[in-house]
Amino acid sequence: MADLVPLIPLSPATEPHDDVLYVNPNAPADHLHEAAVRRLSALEDLLHMLEDSADEMPLTHLQARMA
Secondary structure (H helix, E strand, O other): OOOOOOOEEOOOOOOOOOOOOEEOOOOOHHHHHHHHHHHHHHHHHHHHHHHHOOOOOOOHHHHHHHO
16 A cells, blocks of 8 residues: 655635645656646537537536546
8 A cells, every 4th residue: 555645735826715625745747747637628528518508508418527
């Protein structure tokens, strides 16, 4: 079993809430970049889903896509 690495919150100067996003200070830069790209892609998908169904509840298949 791998040792647990202490996760450090991003500084309040960069994030509005210090308990939302944590960073492993030992993570390689490419891992951090990949995680950021995936999060931005998921956010883009969510925004498209909400935009496409602005006047109604999001469709089930769009919600499943987000899951």
